[in-house]
Amino acid sequence: MKQAHFGTTGGRALFSGLLWTAPWWLGFLLFLALPMGISLYISFCDYPLLQPPVYVGTANYQALTHDPVFHKVLLNTLVYAALAIPLGTIVAVLLAALLNQRVRGQGLFRTCIFVPTVVPLVGIALVWLWMLNPEYGLINGAVRLVGPVLDGANNAIALLTGHRLTWLGELAAGPKWLALPGWAMTALVLISLWGVGSPVVIYLAGLQEIPEELYEAAMLDGASAPRRFWHVTLPGLSPVILFNVIVGLIGTWQIFALPYVLMRGEQGPQRSTYFYTMYLYDNAFRYLKMGYASAMAWVQLFIILALTAAVFLASRRAVYYRGT
Amino acid sequence: MSIRSLILVVALGLPAVGLLAFGPRGRYGVPSDRTVVRYWEKWTGVEGQAMQRVVDRFNATVGAAQNVWVEYNAVSNIEQRTLIATAGGDPPDVAGLYDFIVPQYADQGALRPLDELARQAGVPIDAWKPIWLDICRYQGQLYALPSTPYTIALYYNRELFRQAGLDPNHPPETIAEFDEDVRRLTRSEPVTLPDGTQGQRIIQAGFTPSVAMLGWWPWVWPCFFDGHLWDGHECTLDTPAGRAAMHWLARVREAQGIEPMLAFEATAGAIESAQNPFLSGRIAMVFQGPWLSNWIAKYAPTLDYGVAPFPSVTPERRNAFASTDVFVMPAGGRHPREALLFLAYVSRQDVMEELCREHNKLSPFRVPGADFLARHPNPYIRVFEELAASPCAFGYPSMPMWLRVIDELKVLLNTVLAHPEQADTALNAAQQKVNEVVAEYEQMAAKRRGGAP
Known part of the structure; x- marks a missing residue:
């Protein structure tokens, strides 16, 4: 292979290429690669930020294995991701399918779904803080309207099984959303649906890509609307679903602002709304354990990479790419 | 460019240019010799x-x-x-x-x-x-x-004292008096619980140490039982004073009703508003600072209230945060x-x-x-x-690792308030955790100094 020297034509081309792409690669090196390298080194140090780092080997990584708070935030984040991603995906796909229908006011409906995503997260959290107030909140006001129906259902369950479902009873009475561990997590998952507008837009774009002929063929074969959705829409949309699931996975593992504002900087009842990135932040900037926080950041990166790889592997047979 | 686009650009661009030209800007008036x-x-x-x-x-x-x-x-x-x-x-x-x-x-x-x-x-x-x-x-x-x-002192609602048959000129001075006042100032009404049984709903609480309801210093209670949290080397939660404080919190909570109080505390609104539970008369006594009178003047100017030292187990000591x-x-x-x-x-x-x-x-x-x-x-x-x-x-315990310790103390308080029967276990667990935090901090500090831990 011929080497390119800066004096030759190829070398000059390489030089101008590097020069013109310098804003990117310089930025990449200075603001991403270098900090990541430093962070990797610091993860093997005790570094209280105001004093020089002291090398401690793998002590930070070992400490993670027997830190109960770390285990708690790991579990909280896993549970949140396991609930928010599937629920968000289902709701977004269904909304996109509805918004794809040619009806009057289609643009208005699409706008209504998308607008909440441009509201700053802190504003959303403050509004939800009010809406979730057990006594004065809009959510419990609405829940109490259907309270008698839920109570009736609970009574029927009690007749059949001999005991009432406590969670259904709490729901009928209007839950203490942010005060009890189970309900606090539920509240956060429900609020996450507020930002469903972004994936909906991507799903809408994906729906436009599904060839009309496939629907026509399915109709000729006598497929009903649900079967067309199941056998045409979903396979056609599967690459977009995969993309959104991975983006959602990364987002949920980085959740910070919403629970932080919602719980007024606290960790929630029995640390139930204390998430991975919040604990990482506390370690770095409140406890001054920058080494420990860096170790957490690297573990987080590998968790996200592993989960992304797992999703890719699991999706091999489920994702349909046109032309393959 | 169409006329509509032009109008749009002008409509959006003019305010931007106006802001740049006449909007707020940094201070430029620093004399050159300063x-x-x-x-x-x-x-x-x-x-x-x-x-x-x-x-x-x-x-x-x-x-x-x-x-x-x-x-x-x-x-x-x-x-x-x-x-x-x-x-x-x-x-x-x-x-x-x-x-x-x-x-x-x-x-x-x-x-x-x-x-x-x-x-x-x-x-x-x-x-x-x-x-x-x-x-x-x-x-x-x-x-x-x-x-x-x-x-920080005890604010008390004099009108609610009167309604409860208490002397508004005699705020509680001892822990025993305080407990009795809390009991008389806490009012509830019957309600059907989610499991179908009959229970109580708090409509007015005598007092709550809940962080959500103006109890912003969850670590402070042992100090009113003559305890100290930090002696310069050791964080001492599990002392007679610490245990007495946790038992007191548990006792007050059980007397008020655990579930009804948790439900009551879950309704906390914004503190700097008319929904402030002390201003709205939903809490009769709160542990708060002098600034509370600003909010009273703004949101509840007719509130009849008094301020007194928070009771101590030894009244003559007059412990004060x-x-x-x-x-x-x-x-x-x-x-x-x-x-x-x-x-x-x-x-x-x-x-x-x-x-x-x-x-x-x-x-x-x-x-x-x-x-x-x-x-x-x-x-x-x-x-x-x-x-x-x-x-x-x-004041606050003079601990360099305080921010880690306070997070454990918040968990301790929340556990005692939600499960008063676990007060002793929770205190032991908190003591153990805090010991680990202190030991880890001192070990690393010694390592940085180059000495033995």
Whole structure:
């Protein structure tokens, strides 16, 4: 292979290429690669930020294995991701399918779904803080309207099984959303649906890509609307679903602002709304354990990479790419 | 470009150009011969304006004479930003922090010791009440100066006292009296519970230590049982005082009803609003600072309330929690001499007391000016001042690892409030966790010093 020297034509081309792409690669090196390298080194140090780092080997990584708070935030984040991603995906796909229908006011409906995503997260959290107030909140006001129906259902369950479902009873009475561990997590998952507008837009774009002929063929074969959705829409949309699931996975593992504002900087009842990135932040900037926080950041990166790889592997047979 | 697009561009562009041309902008009026002292502070709004006036007066008088210009910057998350700026070698010359952060920063060598510097600059530290100096010291050395100090007392709703058949001129003085008052001031009504059984719904609570309902200091209760959390080496939760405090919290909670109280506390609204539970009469007694009278004046001006010392297990000891916002000089600041000139000016009794009055806080001086007390917005300011003068006044534990410890203490309080029967177990667990935190911190500190742990 011929080497390119800066004096030759190829070398000059390489030089101008590097020069013109310098804003990117310089930025990449200075603001991403270098900090990541430093962070990797610091993860093997005790570094209280105001004093020089002291090398401690793998002590930070070992400490993670027997830190109960770390285990708690790991579990909280896993549970949140396991609930928010599937629920968000289902709701977004269904909304996109509805918004794809040619009806009057289609643009208005699409706008209504998308607008909440441009509201700053802190504003959303403050509004939800009010809406979730057990006594004065809009959510419990609405829940109490259907309270008698839920109570009736609970009574029927009690007749059949001999005991009432406590969670259904709490729901009928209007839950203490942010005060009890189970309900606090539920509240956060429900609020996450507020930002469903972004994936909906991507799903809408994906729906436009599904060839009309496939629907026509399915109709000729006598497929009903649900079967067309199941056998045409979903396979056609599967690459977009995969993309959104991975983006959602990364987002949920980085959740910070919403629970932080919602719980007024606290960790929630029995640390139930204390998430991975919040604990990482506390370690770095409140406890001054920058080494420990860096170790957490690297573990987080590998968790996200592993989960992304797992999703890719699991999706091999489920994702349909046109032309393959 | 179509006419519509043109109109749109003009409609959006004109305000932008207007903002650029005539909008708010940074201060450009620094005279060229002045040394600029960078002062970062957390205060915004009314409090920020009060401090800005102090800065302006300094710049117009002492600053003009000494060629110093103080640049006031309101900074959010000031602890983190000061920390990062200090670590980066470009800290502000003066920063306004919270007192509980001082031991952590001082232990890391991030703050300039002030004993000698303050005396040389004429800061009247001997004229201050001893508690404020104690709070500003870490391991015997002065690292901060009090800016706007406060103590915390018991606010009680006199009208609710009357309704409960209690004497509004006799707030509780002992823990036993307090428990009895809480019992009589807590009112509930019958309600059907989610499991179909009959229960109670609290409509008015006598008191709650819940953080969500104005109990902002979840660690403080053992101190009213004559306990101390920190002896300089060990964090002592599991002491007779600590255990008595947890048992007291558990007892009060059980008497009020665990589930009804949790449900009641879940309804907490915004504190700085008419939904404040003390202002709306939903809580009869709260543990709060002098600033509460600002919100009362704004949202419930007709509220009939009183202020008294919080009861102690030994009433004659008059235990009192005291805290203060502080000025510090981060290590590495470029203009220490000029910064001290400013701090000496702010620490003058007339200047300091005007600032403290505008912030609805206390005077740090042993003998507050008559004008300060007479014109203070809180009608009960003398109660707070007397608490600060108490020999049993105490501040935050002077622990460099306090922020880790307080998180464990919050978990402890929440556990006791939700499961009072687990008070002892929770206390043991918290003690163990806190021991680990302290041991880990000291081990690493020793390693950094190069000595044996």
